[in-house]
Amino acid sequence: MGLRYQRRRLLPVTSTGYTRKRDYILDKRRNIAYVYRMKNDIEPANKGESEFDADDLSLISLAQEYSDEDKARELLERLRWPNGAICPHCKNDGKTKPNSKLTPKAGSKSAVRKGVYFCGACRKQFTVTVKTVFEGSHIPISKWLMAWFIVCSSKKSVSAHQLHRMLKITYKAAWFMAHRIRFAFGGDTEKLTGTVEVDETFVGGKGEAKTNFSRHVPVVALIERGGKMHTRVVSNVSQMNLGKCLAECVDKSAIVNTDNHDAYKPALKEYKRHDVVNHSKLEYHRINPDGSIATTNSAESFFSLLKRGVYGSWHHVSREHLPKYANEFAFRWSNSRMTDGARMAVGIPMVEGKRLMYRKPAN
Numbered sequence: 119m120g121l122r123y124q125r126r127r128l129l130p131v132t133s134t135g136y137t138r139k140r141d142y143i144l145d146k147r148r149n150i151a152y153v154y155r156m157k158n159d160i161e162p163a164n165k166g167e168s169e170f171d172a173d174d175l176s177l178i179s180l181a182q183e184y185s186d187e188d189k190a191r192e193l194l195e196r197l198r199w200p201n202g203a204i205c206p207h208c209k210n211d212g213k214t215k216p217n218s219k220l221t222p223k224a225g226s227k228s229a230v231r232k233g234v235y236f237c238g239a240c241r242k243q244f245t246v247t248v249k250t251v252f253e254g255s256h257i258p259i260s261k262w263l264m265a266w267f268i269v270c271s272s273k274k275s276v277s278a279h280q281l282h283r284m285l286k287i288t289y290k291a292a293w294f295m296a297h298r299i300r301f302a303f304g305g306d307t308e309k310l311t312g313t314v315e316v317d318e319t320f321v322g323g324k325g326e327a328k329t330n331f332s333r334h335v336p337v338v339a340l341i342e343r344g345g346k347m348h349t350r351v352v353s354n355v356s357q358m359n360l361g362k363c364l365a366e367c368v369d370k371s372a373i374v375n376t377d378n379h380d381a382y383k384p385a386l387k388e389y390k391r392h393d394v395v396n397h398s399k400l401e402y403h404r405i406n407p408d409g410s411i412a413t414t415n416s417a418e419s420f421f422s423l424l425k426r427g428v429y430g431s432w433h434h435v436s437r438e439h440l441p442k443y444a445n446e447f448a449f450r451w452s453n454s455r456m457t458d459g460a461r462m463a464v465g466i467p468m469v470e471g472k473r474l475m476y477r478k479p480a481n
């Protein structure tokens with residue numbers, strides 16, 4: 119008996135406007151008129167209009183609602199201090215000794231700079247940009263926010279030339295801005311637990327075989343499976359360097375998966391378990407007797423993404439700045455399961471206490 123093809127019937131429409139199973143209009147086999155409401159049309163019932171939600175942030179909302187410098191500063195304050203202003207000098211959160219916003223007194227001729235707060239504890243003045251990567255920048259905050267959104271949402275990153283064209287700032291400013299954002303993503307010291315995949319790759323090194331060796335730079339990725347990750351740029355893949363990376367980033371209770379590189383073995387004796395995937399015997403994925411999976415495929419995926427950034431967006435990265443480029447990809451990887459706006463809201467508080475300057479200040 120031959121195969122019988124049954125024509126699929128359209129399912130009945132429910133009260134929410136969807137068919138029971140295939141609820142997306144392009145999944146339908148036949149072209150039908152647009153009679154169903156698409157998912158984005160439906161507003162959640164409990165969403166107040168005035169309530170701020172970082173998920174709603176997009177380039178459009180930044181351009182339409184936050185292009186004004188005062189509103190952009192308010193948004194930056196809201197993202198950096200979700201629970202009220204915190205003094206960068208003494209860390210006063212304003213709960214017992216409130217931080218007040220300075221406003222000019224009635225009849226006073228002296229101007230008060232916008233966005234200046236007065237700390238109730240140490241009595242010093244501060245703004246939202248003090249002791250952050252934004253400090254001392256002449257670029258408007260509205261452009262900074264756009265740059266943050268672009269960097270947080272571009273999966274294969276963005277070049278400084280593209281930022282320079284998109285934001286109408288000089289190339290030099292765009293390059294430095296992008297590096298300050300990348301710098302803010304670094305410095306996370308939380309140790310990884312559970313199952314951690316560790317692998318290394320070489321970035322750069324275009325040229326003759328002799329020069330290639332001196333130019334390519336090893337990058338180590340340490341990824342908690344299903345969680346966050348760290349990267350480290352090392353001078354060479356030695357036992358000492360890998361041991362240092364593991365000690366800095368991975369908790370001793372973790373099960374560590376690596377390839378069959380011998381340099382991992384001594385350092386990993388102190389850890390709960392070391393699962394080796396033998397790449398030289400073409401083993402890339404193994405199911406252990408206890409049901410756990412040994413693989414470094416997440417690390418390979420990360421390297422694939424990082425190299426898309428090098429080949430496709432940056433074209434060249436120097437050894438000196440590579441840690442910052444790797445930080446950027448690690449940040450997006452660690453915060454991948456969220457909207458672009460929410461990722462920006464996670465990234466902006468990381469500016470706390472970080473400044474990147476062309477040279478060290480004299481005093």
Ligand SMILES: [Zn+2]
Binds near residue numbers: 207208209238241242
């Ligand atoms: Zn203070």
